[in-house]
Amino acid sequence: MSQRVDKHTLANLSAIAVHSLDLHLTADFDRSALHGYVDIEAEVLEETNEVILDTRALYIKSATIDGVPTLKKQIDDEVFGTALHLALPEALQAVGSKFTARVYYETTPESSAIQWLPKEQTADKEYPYLFTQCQAIHARSLLPCQDCPMAKSVYKGTITVPSWAKCLMSAVASAEPESDGEFTKFYYEQNVAVPSYLIAIVIGHIDSREVGPRSRVWSEPSQVDAVAYEFAQTEDFLRSAEEIMDQEYVWGRYDMVSLPPSFPFGGMENPCLTFATPTLLAGDRSLADVIAHEIAHSWTGNLITNHTWEHFWLNEGWTMWLQRKIMAKIHSDLHFDFDAIIGWTALQDSIDHFGADHEFTKLVPTLDGADPDDSFSSVPYEKGFNLLYYLSKLVGDDEFETFAKAYVHEFKYKTVTSDQFRDFFVAYFSETKADELATIDWDTWFYATGMPARPNFDTTISSASAELADRWVKGEGTFESSDIEGWTSSQIIVTLEAILEKCTERNEYLSHEVLENMGTLYNLAETKNSEVRFRYQTLCVRAEYSAILPQVEEFLKEQGRMKFVRPLYRDLYKSEFGKEEARRIFGEWKEFYHPIARKMIYKDLGY
Numbered sequence: 001m002s003q004r005v006d007k008h009t010l011a012n013l014s015a016i017a018v019h020s021l022d023l024h025l026t027a028d029f030d031r032s033a034l035h036g037y038v039d040i041e042a043e044v045l046e047e048t049n050e051v052i053l054d055t056r057a058l059y060i061k062s063a064t065i066d067g068v069p070t071l072k073k074q075i076d077d078e079v080f081g082t083a084l085h086l087a088l089p090e091a092l093q094a095v096g097s098k099f100t101a102r103v104y105y106e107t108t109p110e111s112s113a114i115q116w117l118p119k120e121q122t123a124d125k126e127y128p129y130l131f132t133q134c135q136a137i138h139a140r141s142l143l144p145c146q147d148c149p150m151a152k153s154v155y156k157g158t159i160t161v162p163s164w165a166k167c168l169m170s171a172v173a174s175a176e177p178e179s180d181g182e183f184t185k186f187y188y189e190q191n192v193a194v195p196s197y198l199i200a201i202v203i204g205h206i207d208s209r210e211v212g213p214r215s216r217v218w219s220e221p222s223q224v225d226a227v228a229y230e231f232a233q234t235e236d237f238l239r240s241a242e243e244i245m246d247q248e249y250v251w252g253r254y255d256m257v258s259l260p261p262s263f264p265f266g267g268m269e270n271p272c273l274t275f276a277t278p279t280l281l282a283g284d285r286s287l288a289d290v291i292a293h294e295i296a297h298s299w300t301g302n303l304i305t306n307h308t309w310e311h312f313w314l315n316e317g318w319t320m321w322l323q324r325k326i327m328a329k330i331h332s333d334l335h336f337d338f339d340a341i342i343g344w345t346a347l348q349d350s351i352d353h354f355g356a357d358h359e360f361t362k363l364v365p366t367l368d369g370a371d372p373d374d375s376f377s378s379v380p381y382e383k384g385f386n387l388l389y390y391l392s393k394l395v396g397d398d399e400f401e402t403f404a405k406a407y408v409h410e411f412k413y414k415t416v417t418s419d420q421f422r423d424f425f426v427a428y429f430s431e432t433k434a435d436e437l438a439t440i441d442w443d444t445w446f447y448a449t450g451m452p453a454r455p456n457f458d459t460t461i462s463s464a465s466a467e468l469a470d471r472w473v474k475g476e477g478t479f480e481s482s483d484i485e486g487w488t489s490s491q492i493i494v495t496l497e498a499i500l501e502k503c504t505e506r507n508e509y510l511s512h513e514v515l516e517n518m519g520t521l522y523n524l525a526e527t528k529n530s531e532v533r534f535r536y537q538t539l540c541v542r543a544e545y546s547a548i549l550p551q552v553e554e555f556l557k558e559q560g561r562m563k564f565v566r567p568l569y570r571d572l573y574k575s576e577f578g579k580e581e582a583r584r585i586f587g588e589w590k591e592f593y594h595p596i597a598r599k600m601i602y603k604d605l606g607y
């Protein structure tokens with residue numbers, strides 16, 4: 001059993017276990033505030049005279065324990081918010097005591113989990129919108145709670161919204177909405193215990209389409225058909241994942257909401273309701289692997305959860321592995337390694353960004369005193385995936401897949417640390433693979449900084465991209481639009497990444513004329529595929545091709561996904577032509593970005 005200790009919470013975890021949360025909130029769009037109360041059912045694990053909860057930027061009005069007003073004290077912490085101390089009456093201080101704490105509160109405009117969008121920042125520009133993002137430690141700015149992954153509890157939500165709006169949560173609807181004409185009440189229940197970072201709310205003028213027997217997509221009305229088309233493979237992805245993991249999908253519904261463009265991530269695995277960025281709407285389903293990723297989290301991350309944020313790779317590395325297995329089942333086995341090659345480049349970029357000896361390049365970093373947002377990168381995703389890839393080659397792919405099923409059965413509904421993962425792996429293969437086990441250097445995998453050794457990825461699909469990239473860099477032969485005829489957007493991405501890598505190695509970029517020619521031939525400037533657009537723009541900015549600025553500015557202003565905007569702002573800021581432009585664009589547009597993105601870009605631009 002792992003200890004109830006977490007560096008990122010101020011709550012008294014070892015003394016108190018929370019069993020359920022019951023949220024009663026009303027959304028006030030005029031004041032940008034959610035107000036109401038939360039009931040917290042809890043139990044004493046170690047004798048104590050208080051309950052300590054995480055909060056941040058919340059206005060706490062009053063609190064009761066079992067209906068009786070209780071004393072409260074709030075103590076600020078520089079990094080982790082404000083600890084809310086509630087006095088426990090003497091009769092409830094002994095081990096095993098159970099009680100309900102009720103806290104009346106409201107959120108404030110500084111509540112970092114919530115983005116309140118004015119109508120101008122939505123697609124349809126008719127109504128305001130609200131969405132939350134609680135990972136990693138923003139739930140404390142939505143509700144008082146034990147804000148850490150190991151504190152899993154069931155939750156309920158009764159949310160009152162203006163009647164032009166609908167409310168969605170990361171849970172299943174437990175009753176029909178009730179309206180009095182002016183306001184509508186929505187009822188939700190999440191009966192599988194979840195950590196606080198998976199509590200999520202969307203309120204907006206939205207519509208939906210059914211895309212599968214357990215799935216609907218939601219978005220603003222003008223986009224809902226496009227979203228339904230883009231995410232139509234959902235049921236296939238779900239069935240593939242169930243088969244690979246030999247474990248049924250336990251969450252009931254798998255719905256998705258395509259959010260307004262300032263959503264800072266590709267997707268977020270909120271249970272029953274994946275949040276997705278509209279930058280996935282390429283029109284040809286080419287970016288649907290993000291949905292496979294969020295579906296994969298239904299097993300790895302949501303069912304088996306990292307014990308603390310230092311073990312985040314167990315959420316994301318496993319999810320990359322399962323995402324790639326799902327996509328390989330849909331396309332072909334060769335796609336598994338092809339996707340892994342794209343991931344390898346992302347890992348290299350993250351390690352170049354931090355520096356090869358930086359703590360955040362470790363698979364299991366020490367995150368003392370640090371906000372997990374600052375350490376977020378492709379490292380847990382791709383170094384994590386590469387550890388699993390390495391282990392699978394060591395024990396055999398089929399054996400590893402069987403192990404993955406056993407891992408789910410062992411750890412489902414629990415949290416897991418890196419040591420527990422290692423011990424389980426070693427015990428599982430101790431009889432059949434003793435020689436192979438003896439060769440694994442776990443300490444290097446877990447605690448070494450920098451890149452791991454590059455595996456021998458299969459290059460059947462990627463070799464054409466590598467050859468084309470080579471020709472562009474060397475300027476060999478002639479180029480035609482037919483060079484990429486019949487290619488997937490991923491093959492174009494691998495080509496652009498290979499060009500960038502070769503140019504960076506030589507410290508010599510393509511000429512502006514060549515970049516313009518390439519853009520025209522391959523339609524790189526006009527493409528609807530955000531991943532391709534991002535790579536082409538990066539190539540141009542690094543080459544000081546100032547004519548690209550209007551396109552970069554347009555991209556930076558039409559969406560706020562950190563994967564795209566942060567590196568583009570950084571590259572622009574590093575370039576000669578774009579240094580001042582980067583700060584100008586951000587200055588003009590910062591209110592558009594999500595609070596988390598705004599905070600990170602601010603640092604990226606050297607403020």
Ligand SMILES: CC/C=C\C/C=C\C[C@@H](O)/C=C/C=C/C=C\[C@@H](O)CCCC(=O)O
Pocket residue numbers: 135136264265266267268269309310312365372373374375376377380561562563
């Ligand atoms: C070592 C890092 C430890 C903890 C960090 C945990 C969370 C960091 C926080 O910033 C939240 C991340 C949320 C991510 C959500 C979805 C991603 O899969 C998106 C990936 C990027 C993208 O596709 O846009």
Ligand SMILES: [Zn+2]
Pocket residue numbers: 293297315316319
């Ligand atoms: Zn993920």
